[in-house]
Amino acid sequence: MSEKTPSFYNYLQxxxxxxxxxxxxxxxxNSFSPLTLTKNEFLVEKGSICSFFxxxxxxxxxxxxxxxxxxxxxxxxxxxxxxxxxxxxxQKTPSRKSIKALSSCHLLVIKVDAFHNLxxxxxxxxxxxxxxIEKQIxxxxxxxxxxxxxxxxxxxxxxxxxxxxxxxxxxxxxxxSFLGISKRHMTRIRKNIK
Numbered sequence: 735m736s737e738k739t740p741s742f743y744n745y746l747q748x749x750x751x752x753x754x755x756x757x758x759x760x761x762x763x764n765s766f767s768p769l770t771l772t773k774n775e776f777l778v779e780k781g782s783i784c785s786f787f788x789x790x791x792x793x794x795x796x797x798x799x800x801x802x803x804x805x806x807x808x809x810x811x812x813x814x815x816x817x818x819x820x821x822x823x824x825q826k827t828p829s830r831k832s833i834k835a836l837s838s839c840h841l842l843v844i845k846v847d848a849f850h851n852l853x854x855x856x857x858x859x860x861x862x863x864x865x866x867i868e869k870q871i872x873x874x875x876x877x878x879x880x881x882x883x884x885x886x887x888x889x890x891x892x893x894x895x896x897x898x899x900x901x902x903x904x905x906x907x908x909x910x911s912f913l914g915i916s917k918r919h920m921t922r923i924r925k926n927i928k
Contacts, residue, residue, distance in 0.1 A: 739763055742789050742842055745814050749869075750862045758858035765852055766842040771795075771835040777818075780832045784819035786843035793839030794903050798911075799831040807911035810836075810904055812897075816866060823849075836904060886915045890923050 746759050766789065771777060777795060778784040788795075790811050797809035797817070808831060811817035822829035823846055844852075852859040880889055890913060893900060900909060910920035 739766075739791070739842060741791060741814055742766070745789065745816075746858070746862060749865050750858050751865065752858075752861060755858035755861055758856050761856055762852060762859050762862070763842075765848045766844045769841045769843045771839040771841065773835055773837050775835050777833040777835070777841075778822065778829050780830065781828045782822075783826055784822035784829050784833070785845060786841075787816065787818040787820075787823055787846075787849055788841040788843040789816050790814065791840040791842060793841075794836040795839060796834050796836050796908055797831050798834065805911065807908050810900060810908065810912060812899065812903065836908065881914055886913065886919060887923050887927065889913045889915070890920070891927060894927070 742763060743759060746762060747756060750756070750759070769786070769788070771793070777786065777788065780799065790813055792813050794813075795811040795817055796807055797811070797819075798805050798807050800806070809817070811833075817833065819829040819831060819833060821827065826846070853863060854860075880892065884892065893909070893913065904912075906920060906924075907917045910917045913920070915923070
């Protein structure tokens with residue numbers, strides 16, 4: 735299956751970052767199945783249990799919740815990343831957020847029992863999961879600090895530097911919500927920063 739999913743194989747290798755564990759990667763890949771979502775189709779809706787942990791082969795998945803009747807984007811999962819409503823997935827509890835395809839998405843997904851089996855029995859997957867969670871904690875910490883310490887303009891500039899592909903793949907109003915900026919203010923910022 736690694737010939738069919740070279741991007742997933744390379745992603746796993748990069749996150750695991752230990753050549754001695756690479757022989758365990760095919761078992762990980764074979765535990766995932768393909769899933770396609772059309773634009774605006776949900777991976778999970780708020781109040782439902784998240785059935786899958788997934789790798790995004792193509793497309794963009796939006797994590798969102800509703801606050802006072804307004805949709806707020808909390809995260810954008812791009813090509814070559816993993817995502818889930820993790821608490822819902824692992825604890826089989828209703829999700830507090832929705833995850834929706836912003837474009838047609840090709841995913842590789844795994845159900846919770848197979849996920850736990852890999853975590854327990856596959857040392858490469860155990861390392862992958864530890865490294866992935868650690869990286870996500872760092873990103874969440876940076877994001878929270880940026881919201882409190884950077885101006886909207888500085889947050890936009892940082893996004894331009896660190897994630898330029900977001901500007902090409904994600905509609906403006908989702909990016910504005912993700913950065914904690916009103917759409918109108920985001921439009922002004924984009925005009926002033928080229």
